[in-house]
Structures are given as structure tokens and as C-alpha cells.
Amino acid sequence: MAADVTARRGRGRSRYGRYSGGDPLAPPVDLGEALAEIGEDVMAGTSPQRAMQEFLRRGGRDQRGLDSLAAQVAQRRQQLLAEHRLDGTLQEVRELLDQAVLAERKQLARDLDDEARFSEMRLGNLPASTAAAVTELGDYPWRSSEARETFEQIKDLLGREALDQRFAGMKQALEGATEEDRGRVSQMMADLNALLEKRRLGEDTPEDFAEFMDKHGDSIPGEPQDLDELLDELARRAAAGRRMLASMTPEQRAELAELSQQAFGSPELAQALDRLDDNLQALRPGEDWDGSESFEGDQGLGLGDGTGVLQDLAELDALAEQLSQQYSGARMEDVDLDALARQLGDEAVVDARTLAELERALRESGYLNRTADGALRLSPAAIRQLGKALLRDIAERMSGRTGGRDVRRAGAAGELDGSTRPWEFGDTEPWNVTATVGNAVRRVVAEGGDPRSGVRLSVDDVEVDQTEARTQAAVALLVDTSFSMAMEGRWVPMKRTALALHQLVTSRFRGDDLQLIAFGRHARTTRIEDLTSLEALYEQGTNLHHALLLAHRFFRRHPTAQPVLLIVTDGEPTAHLDRVGEAEFAYPPHRVTLALTVRALDDVHRLGAQTTIFRLGDDPGLAHLIDQLARRVEGRVVAPDLDDLGAAVVGSYLGSRDPGWDQARGFWPF
Incomplete structure (x- = not known):
């Protein structure tokens, strides 16, 4: 009920109060925006726990955050002090x-x-x-x-x-x-x-x-x-x-x-x-x-009213602490909604309750896992969701390029097996016209329309013929994690690229094997979960030599697969492994480092690897060296903007899987 009512029954008392559970018919909170922003912060080096707190603090596009509520609390406090005297x-x-x-x-x-x-x-x-x-x-x-x-x-x-x-x-x-x-x-x-x-x-x-x-x-x-x-x-x-x-x-x-x-x-x-x-x-x-x-105001307060204002100030201070969420074990459920309603009104309560539901949904959705030491970490489910979102962005960026369309060549991915499935980004299979039109007709009828007056296709109607892959690829993505990548703002785009490619391979090209290799002063293979949460490494050294050795070993483990080598870097090779496996660093690049890097690249090329190097930055020396390396192994060089890095890498991979993919323009031709 809107008003509080109290009923007495002898010595016992029954309490009736305002319903505070929110709209029971409201849809569940949408975690998409929250997960996307939390994922961005995590890829920038923020812990998942802190990233979640930061999202709750900032709020979303249509949702006020804790900072906004805290500012309103501070404004209310200042107003009380400025209006009254005692x-x-x-x-x-x-x-x-x-x-x-x-x-x-x-x-x-x-x-x-x-x-x-x-x-x-x-x-x-x-x-x-x-x-x-x-x-x-x-x-x-x-x-x-x-x-x-x-x-x-x-x-x-x-x-x-x-x-x-x-x-x-x-x-x-x-x-x-x-x-x-x-x-x-x-x-x-x-x-x-x-x-x-x-x-x-x-x-x-x-x-x-x-x-x-x-x-x-x-x-x-x-x-x-x-x-x-x-x-x-x-x-x-x-x-x-x-x-x-x-x-x-x-x-x-x-x-x-x-x-x-x-x-x-x-x-x-x-x-x-x-x-x-x-x-x-x-x-x-x-x-x-x-x-x-x-107190600095002109409105005099009596003892009772003044005491009430001091209680309000104490309540506002408690709310400010609750909304700060800076104390150990802080949760949104700590916020006193009754006090918030008294001080700021029902609209603030709606915002706080929505934030609490978001926090609870994030913790219960399986997107955040707690490790043995109690820290939160993005779960594989969260990684997949982020990857799907990044792929959608890449698909829109690719299909929006001037002069091209995102069209698939029939039969490019393999032989038909007689079954169909819904189309998803990355599919190279032909459309099944019968199933697609049937889906559209059923949708129009379900929406109350008359298919006899015409049917317009929706992307959700499209079904493609299921095929059996004719070839398997072994894909090695080498990503530069050196000092300059962090300093020049290329850290997050690199992670977004790796995550999008990982999602595409694991969801649409499950027969392919993807190896992620991060290289700074040393190189190491890494899981997508570890790369996504990897903090910026402020270490000097770009050990492409070590990374190529790991890629060569990966390709040798898949002798029947087509090797695909993708390298993302913003610096010349400045480190190599010596005979005992220690990293040797030198800048400008030492001739031994360059010689060992070229030899490792030649070894990979002899395995038949299709090589694409994605050069970040405008350094002329780097551009000259990368061009020479690519020509040596009949590879390609792409110099994308940071915003286009993901589309460029995904496009190059798709080009290796489908000869109809126009690698120069990044789309399938008409």
C-alpha cells in the first residue's frame, strides 16, 4: 500500500508498510551493457571486482549510477546546512x-x-x-x-x-x-x-x-x-x-x-x-x-526540528558511505532504501534497487567466478558473451565498408550434409532458400500479418546449409605485449582482436585450432581468459623470435592442417633467445636479433604458413622492416587504424578459410 498502516492487536502488533520489492512484472535486468563495459575495463587492466564497482558507480546509458546518487546526497546535505540555523x-x-x-x-x-x-x-x-x-x-x-x-x-x-x-x-x-x-x-x-x-x-x-x-x-x-x-x-x-x-x-x-x-x-x-x-x-x-x-542559513530551527535535521544529516552521511561502496565486503544490498526514500524520494530508490539487481544478477549469472584466493574473474561464459559482442561490432564495421557487401559464396566452406541451421556471422555456407522463406512466412503469420500480401526477410529468418569442412586450419595469433603497446593505447584493441578471433574460431570454425602467443621480452602461449585479464606489462623487448619458435612448434603439432600465421606488433624485433634460452635485449635492434627472427620466420614459411603482419603505428623504420619480412615469405602487411584492427585480423583469417574472400577489401565480392 502507498501509506504505512499500523494495527494493534492486544499486546501483539502487526505491521503493514509500503511494498519495496520493485515491480514484480518488470523484465529482468539487461546484463549486456554492464558486461560489455566491465569487459572493457578488465581488458584495460582493471580487476573484475573493481570493474563491476566502477560500472555501478558510473551507471549505464539509461541508468543513474552510484556517483549520481552520492552527488544528490551531498547536495541535499549542503542544502540543509545552507538553509537553517539553530x-x-x-x-x-x-x-x-x-x-x-x-x-x-x-x-x-x-x-x-x-x-x-x-x-x-x-x-x-x-x-x-x-x-x-x-x-x-x-x-x-x-x-x-x-x-x-x-x-x-x-x-x-x-x-x-x-x-x-x-x-x-x-x-x-x-x-x-x-x-x-x-x-x-x-x-x-x-x-x-x-x-x-x-x-x-x-x-x-x-x-x-x-x-x-x-x-x-x-x-x-x-x-x-x-x-x-x-x-x-x-x-x-x-x-x-x-x-x-x-x-x-x-x-x-x-x-x-x-x-x-x-x-x-x-x-x-x-x-x-x-x-x-x-x-x-x-x-x-x-x-x-x-x-x-x-549551519549558515536564515531559517531558525527549534530544538525538535533542529534535532530532526541533525538526524537527517547523520542519515545522509550513512547513505554517502553506503553509496561509496569503499568499505570491505561492500554490497549494493547494504544501501538503506527506506532512508534513501526519505532523503531523495522514490526515483532514487528505483535507481538504487536496479543497481542492486544488476550487481546480484552479475554475481549469480555465472559471468564472474571467484578464485581460490577470493578474487573475482571473468568466467568462460562472460568471455563468450564479450566475444559475441565484439564479433557483432566487427560484422557491422565490415559490412559498412564502402563498395562492398557481406556476402557468402555458396559451398565455400565444405560439402553439404543435408541439414540446416540459423545463419551467424562468419558463416560461409549457402543459404537454404526453402527454410529461409518458410521461417519468414511463419514469422509474418505469428505477427498477425498476411503472407499473401508480401513477405520481407529478416536476418533472423536466414538458414544456411550445414556443411562438412574440407580443410582444417592451425591458426597462430602472435600479439605484441611489449612496453610500447601499453604506452601507445594499443593494449585494449589488441585484446579485443584476440577475443573476437577466438570467438569466431571456437563458435564457427570448430575444426580449426587457435594458439594465442603473447610476446614481450619473452614469448608465451596463453589462454584467452588469461590474455583478457592480463595487466599492462611495462617491460622492454619485442621478442618476435621467441614467438615464432612457439608458432613453429604449434604448426608442427598439426601436420595435416593449413598453417595460418597472424602477427600484431608495433615495434621492431629488439630481443631474441640465446642458446641457453635467456632473452637478449638490444635497441636499436642487433643484427643477431634480426638474423634469428628472419630464420624463425623462414622455418614457419617452409611449413606452408599463410602469413599476415598487422603493423601498428607509423614508424618508417618499422614499416620498411615489416615490408621486407612479408615479401620474404610471400605474406601480406596490413596497417589498420586501431578501431579497424579486429576487422582486419578477422578478415585475414576468413580469407585463409575461403578463397572467395577479398582480402584486400575485406569482404566477399558480388
Whole structure:
């Protein structure tokens, strides 16, 4: 229900509140955007845990993130401090005092006796201090009934404000209260202090609390279910009241301390409240009893309202910490949605709940795995999803190139086996026209259309003939992981390229074998999961020699497969392996390094490898060397922009698998 309702049933209580579970009919959160951005950050060297936190902090295209909510919290906090000041009760008491004195002076002016003149002198010599003046007039014999009534309002106001500072809403509840009402309040205070003192001694029982609530429950804000709930609420309020006093000037605190003795016309209430504060601080020492704030506004606040603002500030501080998610074990479910609704409204709650659902879905989807040491890592499922997204981007980039279309040559991939399947990017099999048109007709009918008036094909309708591959390829992708790749912003494009090629080979060309080889000062074979999360390596050395040795060994393990060598680099070979397997580095490149690199490339070429070198950067020396290496092994050189690197590598691979692929232009011809 929209409003909170509380029903009492004897001593038991049933609570009814606003539904806070979100829209039960809402679709599940879309993890696509989150996974894509998390994957980008991971490939840039961020840990998956940090990448997830960063996404939640930034938010998505149509989703506010934690930073936006935290900024709103900070703005709300600053607004409270800028709008208010804390002398509202003093100001209200001063106004009532001035009204009472003015009314009394009018009455004295009409009276001609000597006592009236003495009273005028007494009023004329009142102290400048509001508290001292109220104390001075405590035993004044008022002649004006209006003045007497106004002065009594000061005592009543002080009592109600003092109670409101500890029990929210008491100021309004006791407006116009009778002596009997005040007596009940005094009894409630005595019983409450007695109950808290039993708790301090460890002698209280649930029956004590139930008896207290049956007797005084109407005077207690909220519906506490046990003494601990009552203690928590009262201590938070009392601590906020203490912080409010600490935020005042010393003069204002002194004035209020003196005025408190006049609450309800006697010091008994002030004494009972001091006793209550002592009990609460002893039972809840962890509350902030000593803080203060700097208020700069023009709107004066009374003791009760000021305490409420201090509670709001504390709640905002707690929300800021929850939204920061910087503490150990932080989760979105830690965010207090009720507090967020109170401070920022329901729209902020919707945003926070969506972020919490995203976080929970990411953890439960299987996209993030926890390793033995407790760290999060992208799972194989997440790697596949990222690879699919990258392939879709590459397909759009390829099909959008001027003068070409993404068209497949019939029969290029192998011999037909009689079955069909849905078309996916990378397929070279021919369309099955019958199945494709049948899919389109069924879709139109399902959408309520009439196929007799025409059918338009959708890409989802297309089915291709299943074929048996005629050839197998052994693909070695050599990626440069040297210092310059990280420094020149080529680290993430390199990983995206490897991931897209890995996805294409493992999903569309399952008969092929792909070996990923990373080379810096040394070279090493690597899994796609390890390469994706590999942090930037700030090491000097481009050991293409070592990488080619590993590629040669890989090709030798697949003697019946067509070798395909793809090299991505931005630097000349500056390291090689010596006779004992140690890396030797030299810059400019040493002739021994160049000679060993050329020999290793020749060995790979003798195995029949189709070689393509992707040169990154515009260094003339590198361009000259790469051109010479490619000509030596009848290979190709491609110098793509970073944005086109993935499309260039995938296109080169597809060219090795399909002779109809136009390698120069990157698409199949008409």
C-alpha cells in the first residue's frame, strides 16, 4: 500500500508498510551493457571486482549510477546546512518574552499606584540575555492576564521543545496540554528511566518492556517491537540532539541550559531528560555523541526540528558511505532504501534497487567466478558473451565498408550434409532458400500479418546449409605485449582482436585450432581468459623470435592442417633467445636479433604458413622492416587504424578459410 498502516492487536502488533520489492512484472535486468563495459575495463587492466564497482558507480546509458546518487546526497546535505540555523527556540522565546513585556507595560501605564511604577522600573532593567530575563520574571506578579498567559507559553514551549528533542512529534502532540497530560509525561519519563536502568543492570525482562508499552505506547514514536529497537531509536535521536547543542555557539548553549530549568515551570523535566541522556549514552556508546555541524542559513530551527535535521544529516552521511561502496565486503544490498526514500524520494530508490539487481544478477549469472584466493574473474561464459559482442561490432564495421557487401559464396566452406541451421556471422555456407522463406512466412503469420500480401526477410529468418569442412586450419595469433603497446593505447584493441578471433574460431570454425602467443621480452602461449585479464606489462623487448619458435612448434603439432600465421606488433624485433634460452635485449635492434627472427620466420614459411603482419603505428623504420619480412615469405602487411584492427585480423583469417574472400577489401565480392 502507498501509506504505512499500523494495527494493534492486544499486546501483539502487526505491521503493514509500503511494498519495496520493485515491480514484480518488470523484465529482468539487461546484463549486456554492464558486461560489455566491465569487459572493457578488465581488458584495460582493471580487476573484475573493481570493474563491476566502477560500472555501478558510473551507471549505464539509461541508468543513474552510484556517483549520481552520492552527488544528490551531498547536495541535499549542503542544502540543509545552507538553509537553517539553530537558534529557532531562542528566537521564539524572545518573541514571546517581548510580547509579554509589551502587554504588561500597557497594563502598567493604565495603573497609577506606586507598585506599578516599581514594576515598570523592574521591566526596564531586565537583563539583555533572554534566559536571564525569563529567569528574572519567574516570580514576577503579572497584572496583565494577556502578559501572564504569554509568559506561560514560554514555559510550555520550552517543555514541549525539550521533549520533542528526544521524542519526535511531542511538540505538536502536547500543544494545549493540560496538567493531567503533563503528569502522564512525567510518569512516562520516570518509568522509561527505570526500565533503562534495569537494562543497565541486566535485570530487565520482555515482560517489563511489554508492560511499559501497554502503559505508555501512545507517547512513544514508531512501533518498537522490543527494548533494543526502542533504545536504538531514542539513542539516535538523543545523540542528534547532543550534536545540535554542540553545533551552537557557547552563548546559545548557555542560554538554553538556563532556559531548560523553566520547562513546564520547574527543573524536574530537565533533570529527567538529563537522566535519560545518561542512560542512553551508557547503553549505546557507539552513537556519535560528540559531533557538530556548521549551519549558515536564515531559517531558525527549534530544538525538535533542529534535532530532526541533525538526524537527517547523520542519515545522509550513512547513505554517502553506503553509496561509496569503499568499505570491505561492500554490497549494493547494504544501501538503506527506506532512508534513501526519505532523503531523495522514490526515483532514487528505483535507481538504487536496479543497481542492486544488476550487481546480484552479475554475481549469480555465472559471468564472474571467484578464485581460490577470493578474487573475482571473468568466467568462460562472460568471455563468450564479450566475444559475441565484439564479433557483432566487427560484422557491422565490415559490412559498412564502402563498395562492398557481406556476402557468402555458396559451398565455400565444405560439402553439404543435408541439414540446416540459423545463419551467424562468419558463416560461409549457402543459404537454404526453402527454410529461409518458410521461417519468414511463419514469422509474418505469428505477427498477425498476411503472407499473401508480401513477405520481407529478416536476418533472423536466414538458414544456411550445414556443411562438412574440407580443410582444417592451425591458426597462430602472435600479439605484441611489449612496453610500447601499453604506452601507445594499443593494449585494449589488441585484446579485443584476440577475443573476437577466438570467438569466431571456437563458435564457427570448430575444426580449426587457435594458439594465442603473447610476446614481450619473452614469448608465451596463453589462454584467452588469461590474455583478457592480463595487466599492462611495462617491460622492454619485442621478442618476435621467441614467438615464432612457439608458432613453429604449434604448426608442427598439426601436420595435416593449413598453417595460418597472424602477427600484431608495433615495434621492431629488439630481443631474441640465446642458446641457453635467456632473452637478449638490444635497441636499436642487433643484427643477431634480426638474423634469428628472419630464420624463425623462414622455418614457419617452409611449413606452408599463410602469413599476415598487422603493423601498428607509423614508424618508417618499422614499416620498411615489416615490408621486407612479408615479401620474404610471400605474406601480406596490413596497417589498420586501431578501431579497424579486429576487422582486419578477422578478415585475414576468413580469407585463409575461403578463397572467395577479398582480402584486400575485406569482404566477399558480388
